Amino acid sequence: MDESNIHADRSWVVGIDAGGTRIRARLADAAGGPALGEGAGGPGNALSVAPGALARHLTEALRAALPSPTEGGSRHVRAVVAGFAGGGEGVGRERALAALARALDAVGAAPGAVEVYGDAEVAFAAGPGAPADGLVLIAGTGAAAARVERRRALRVVDGDGWLLGDAGSGYWLGREAVRAVLRALDGRGPDTALAGPVGEMCGGPGKEAVLRYAYEGHPVRLAALSPLVAGAAAAGDGPARELLDRAGVELCATVRALGPRPGEPLVVTGGLVGPGGPLLGRLVEGVREWGLVPVPVPDGVAGAVALARLAGSLDGASP
Amino acid sequence: MDESNIHADRSWVVGIDAGGTRIRARLADAAGGPALGEGAGGPGNALSVAPGALARHLTEALRAALPSPTEGGSRHVRAVVAGFAGGGEGVGRERALAALARALDAVGAAPGAVEVYGDAEVAFAAGPGAPADGLVLIAGTGAAAARVERRRALRVVDGDGWLLGDAGSGYWLGREAVRAVLRALDGRGPDTALAGPVGEMCGGPGKEAVLRYAYEGHPVRLAALSPLVAGAAAAGDGPARELLDRAGVELCATVRALGPRPGEPLVVTGGLVGPGGPLLGRLVEGVREWGLVPVPVPDGVAGAVALARLAGSLDGASP
Numbered sequence: 001m002d003e004s005n006i007h008a009d010r011s012w013v014v015g016i017d018a019g020g021t022r023i024r025a026r027l028a029d030a031a032g033g034p035a036l037g038e039g040a041g042g043p044g045n046a047l048s049v050a051p052g053a054l055a056r057h058l059t060e061a062l063r064a065a066l067p068s069p070t071e072g073g074s075r076h077v078r079a080v081v082a083g084f085a086g087g088g089e090g091v092g093r094e095r096a097l098a099a100l101a102r103a104l105d106a107v108g109a110a111p112g113a114v115e116v117y118g119d120a121e122v123a124f125a126a127g128p129g130a131p132a133d134g135l136v137l138i139a140g141t142g143a144a145a146a147r148v149e150r151r152r153a154l155r156v157v158d159g160d161g162w163l164l165g166d167a168g169s170g171y172w173l174g175r176e177a178v179r180a181v182l183r184a185l186d187g188r189g190p191d192t193a194l195a196g197p198v199g200e201m202c203g204g205p206g207k208e209a210v211l212r213y214a215y216e217g218h219p220v221r222l223a224a225l226s227p228l229v230a231g232a233a234a235a236g237d238g239p240a241r242e243l244l245d246r247a248g249v250e251l252c253a254t255v256r257a258l259g260p261r262p263g264e265p266l267v268v269t270g271g272l273v274g275p276g277g278p279l280l281g282r283l284v285e286g287v288r289e290w291g292l293v294p295v296p297v298p299d300g301v302a303g304a305v306a307l308a309r310l311a312g313s314l315d316g317a318s319p
Numbered sequence: 320m321d322e323s324n325i326h327a328d329r330s331w332v333v334g335i336d337a338g339g340t341r342i343r344a345r346l347a348d349a350a351g352g353p354a355l356g357e358g359a360g361g362p363g364n365a366l367s368v369a370p371g372a373l374a375r376h377l378t379e380a381l382r383a384a385l386p387s388p389t390e391g392g393s394r395h396v397r398a399v400v401a402g403f404a405g406g407g408e409g410v411g412r413e414r415a416l417a418a419l420a421r422a423l424d425a426v427g428a429a430p431g432a433v434e435v436y437g438d439a440e441v442a443f444a445a446g447p448g449a450p451a452d453g454l455v456l457i458a459g460t461g462a463a464a465a466r467v468e469r470r471r472a473l474r475v476v477d478g479d480g481w482l483l484g485d486a487g488s489g490y491w492l493g494r495e496a497v498r499a500v501l502r503a504l505d506g507r508g509p510d511t512a513l514a515g516p517v518g519e520m521c522g523g524p525g526k527e528a529v530l531r532y533a534y535e536g537h538p539v540r541l542a543a544l545s546p547l548v549a550g551a552a553a554a555g556d557g558p559a560r561e562l563l564d565r566a567g568v569e570l571c572a573t574v575r576a577l578g579p580r581p582g583e584p585l586v587v588t589g590g591l592v593g594p595g596g597p598l599l600g601r602l603v604e605g606v607r608e609w610g611l612v613p614v615p616v617p618d619g620v621a622g623a624v625a626l627a628r629l630a631g632s633l634d635g636a637s638p
Contacts, residue, residue, distance in 0.1 A: 157505045160526070164498055164533055179483055186476045187576035207479070214483055257506035 012036065012073070013312050014065060014111075015304030016082035017122055018044025018058070018096070020141060025061035026301045030078055030312045035305075039064025046096040047086030054095065058082075058103035066107060079113040079312030080104065081304045083122025088153060113311040117304070120146040120153050125303030127267035127295050130310075135258055135292070137251065139279065140270030141223045143169035145254045151307065157257040162219050168250030168279070170271055173243060174225035178214055180239050182207060193237035197228040226271075230278035247272070248282030255287055262291025269297050331355070331392070332631050333384060333430075334623030335377070335401035336441055337363025337415070339460060344380035345620045349397055349631045354624075358383025365415040366405030373414065377401075377422035385426060398432040398631030399423065400623045402441025407472060432630040436623070439465040439472050444622030446586035446614050449629075454577055454611070456570065458598065459589030460542045462488035464573045470626065476576040481539050487569030487598070489590055492562060493544035497533055499558050501526060512556035516547045545590075549597040566591070567601030574606055581610025588616045 011030040016023060023044035027037035041060030043049050049057070067073030080100070087096035096116045104111065117125075124136035124146070136153075137145040143166045144159030158165045166172055181198045183189030185207050199205035201224070202213035214222060232240035251273065255266065266287065272279040275296045283294050297303070330349040335342060342363035346356035360379030362368050368376070386392030399419070406415035415435045423430065436444075443455035443465070455472075456464040462485045463478030477484045485491055500517045502508030504526050518524035520543070521532035533541060551559035570592065574585065585606065591598040594615045602613050616622070 155505075157507060160498075160501050160530060161534060163538055164494070164501055164530065175483070179479075182479050182483055186474075187578075188476060188572050211479060211483065215480065219482055253507050259506075 010076045011078050011312070012076045013305060013308035014062065014077055014080045014109075015122070015301050015306070015308050016058070016061065016080065016100075017119065017300035017304055018046070018082055018084040018087065019119060019299070020045045020048070020085045023057050023061040024299060024301045025058075025065040026305050027065045027073075027077075028305045028309075030309055032309070037065040037067065039066075044084055045086045046084040046092040046099070051095055051099055054099040055102040055106070058099055059106045062103055062107045062109070066109070069108065074107050074109040077109045077111045079115075079308045080109070080111045081115045081117065081122070081308035081311055083117040083119045083300045083304050085119040087116055088118025088120070088156075113308075115307065115311050117151075117307065118146075118153055119300055120144060120156070121148060121151060122300030122303040122307065123269045123297065124148045124265075124267045125151065125306050126269070126297040126300050127265055127303070130303065130306035131265045131267075134265030134267065135255060135260060137255055137266065137268045137273060137283075137294070138270045139169055139251055139268070139272040139277075140274075141170045141220065142166040143172065143251060143254065143270075145258055147258045155258060158254045167254065168247035168272070169223070170226040171220055171223040172250070173229050173247050173272075174222035175219070176243050176246070177225050177229050177240070178202075178210060178222060180243065181210060184239075185210075190239055192239035193232045193235060194228060194240055197231065198225060201225060201228065233278075244279060244282065248279050248286055251279060251283055252286035255292070256290065260287070260290040260292050264292070266292045266294045267297055268294045269299060274298055329395045330397050330631070331395045332624060332627035333381065333396055333399045333428075334441070334620050334625070334627050335380065335399065335419075336438065336619035336623055337365070337377070337401055337403040337406065338438060338618070339364045339367070339404045342376050342380040343618060343620045344377075344384040345624050346384045346392075346396075347624045347628075349628055351628070356384040356386065358385075363403060364405045365403040365411040365418070370414055370418055373418040374421040374425070377418055378425045381422055381426045381428070385428070388427065393426050393428040396428045396430045398434075398627045399428070399430045400434045400436065400441070400627035400630055402436040402438045402619045402623050404438040406435055407437030407439070407475075432627075434626065434630050436470075436626065437465075437472055438619055439463060439475070440467060440470060441619030441622040441626065442588045442616065443467045443584075443586045444470060444625050445588070445616040445619050446584055446622070449622065449625035450584045450586075453584030453586065454574060454579060456574055456585065456587045456592060456602075456613070457589045458488055458570055458587070458591040458596075459593075460489045460539065461485040462491065462570060462573065462589075464577055466577045474577060477573045486573065487566035487591070488542070489545040490539055490542040491569070492548050492566050492591075493541035494538070495562050495565070496544050496548050496559070497521075497529060497541060499562065501529060503558075504529075509558055511558035512551045512554060513547060513559055516550065517544060520544060520547065552597075563598060563601065567598050567605055570598060570602055571605035574611070575609065579606070579609040579611050583611070585611045585613050586616055587613040588618060593617055
């Protein structure tokens with residue numbers, strides 16, 4: 001008896017959320033139900049991660065999510081959907097598709113359906129009932145919002161990156177925290193309790209240490225300082241609280257530019273507005289007047305699985 | 320008769336303003352009077368220009384400012400004072416002194432007095448009467464202000480660089496112009512006439528071209544866009560005018576943090592607030608209530624010459 005027959009009645013799908021920091025993969029039954037396997041790999045931004053590394057990180061995540069090769073599980077994977085940061089369209093999408101094909105080959109999977117989405121699209125699909133139309137806001141290291149129609153992002157607002165946008169993101173908060181400390185140090189701004197923890201993170205309490213820390217690495221590392229803002233605000237620091245307020249206003253403005261319609265779904269994710277995120281409350285308040293109720297999801301993996309189930313069934317490969 | 324006797328009765332000084340973009344050197348009589356020679360060389364930031372290049376750029380500027388070697392002019396130079404961007408103290412000052420020594424050696428000058436200042440200090444000394452105490456504001460590509468006492472900068476406000484500060488500078492204006500255009504393009508901000516010229520500079524009218532332009536070079540290149548803001552504001556564009564207003568407010572806040580005293584000198588320089596600068600009017604208005612009247616100077620060369628004359632006379636080398 002061929003060992004593959006052990007799983008002969010199985011039909012699986014894989015959902016992948018390839019974010020800027022890491023890739024998450026999830027194996028699930030095509031018909032529904034909980035995760036059957038989970039895996040993680042290195043960074044997955046389709047534009048900024050080199051093609052070879054991208055394929056390797058995907059392979060890592062897939063290997064961990066799938067049953068061991070001796071069980072022959074890979075051959076039961078009917079559909080794979082992956083959402084990539086930077087993979088929404090153009091060059092990024094092409095690179096994502098190519099890397100995904102290499103990774104599937106490496107794990108011995110040959111699904112009938114393979115689809116690539118942007119990270120906003122799988123995040124949106126992670127909303128309850130895997131909605132097809134509505135709004136999504138991502139606010140983690142970066143920040144962007146999109147209007148999704150028929151599962152594809154039709155319009156994107158912000159996502160303009162650390163230098164020019166990502167207003168209200170974790171990077172933005174970290175950078176503004178450092179600026180607030182510098183302004184307090186030279187008398188341009190009010191004193192702030194951020195000076196202590198920011199100075200500690202930067203290796204010294206004065207301007208020189210803070211400037212050296214900020215300029216010697218990639219600017220995006222400043223995102224690591226954003227938890228200090230939430231901490232200082234919780235402890236009652238005025239300038240820190242004001243920064244959170246400003247970030248909340250920026251994120252609401254980003255959503256607003258999409259022209260929200262009362263009652264439509266608004267799925268939100270990322271460290272700042274995902275479940276328990278420090279800006280979720282401000283966001284809930286801010287979008288209420290437009291008739292929106294944010295639904296926080298931890299990431300886009302569940303959405304990728306949902307889209308993979310759809311792709312599998314459309315493909316006719318599911319039982 | 321030795322050719323050096325031709326100049327036997329001469330006693331000269333050299334003033335140097337070593338800025339981030341170029342170095343200017345000026346030869347003058349130690350006793351007073353107009354420039355006897357002028358020279359220019361490459362970038363002179365003591366912290367960011369490599370030591371060898373810094374010495375070369377200084378040599379270039381000195382060679383052009385001094386009489387030809389056959390006239391033996393170098394030996395009549397009694398004092399040299401140079402103000403360096405990034406050369407105010409610490410490592411920058413040490414590098415500046417070392418590079419200046421190499422350059423003087425290269426041109427055959429052995430002055431009795433050689434002094435290094437920061438760029439703010441020579442800019443301040445360029446004020447009428449070469450004042451010893453007061454305030455100075457530099458707003459060109461970057462922005463910083465200092466309180467000067469006995470010719471040395473005692474306190475500096477801002478100068479925190481493109482990522483974290485230089486509020487109201489040319490870089491700041493250029494970056495905010497790009498942000499305003501991006502916000503107009505995705506509906507977060509009002510339409511702006513900046514979209515046309517900024518798009519042209521970036522090689523295309525859409526987000527993609529603008530983002531590519533901004534992220535593919537060093538961020539400071541965005542300073543090149545600041546003249547577009549002044550242009551659009553002059554043509555009546557609201558958002559452009561608002562940017563100039565905000566820049567003016569930032570520069571005034573920078574001056575204010577120095578604790579201005581009514582009537583004390585405020586010397587201002589740099590593309591934005593030097594003679595004819597687009598923010599000079601706003602600055603004049605803004606600091607009036609603190610009893611200050613900005614005095615614009617084109618650069619710090621005249622200040623370096625004034626300080627060199629002082630150094631030469633203190634040194635006892637002048638006639």
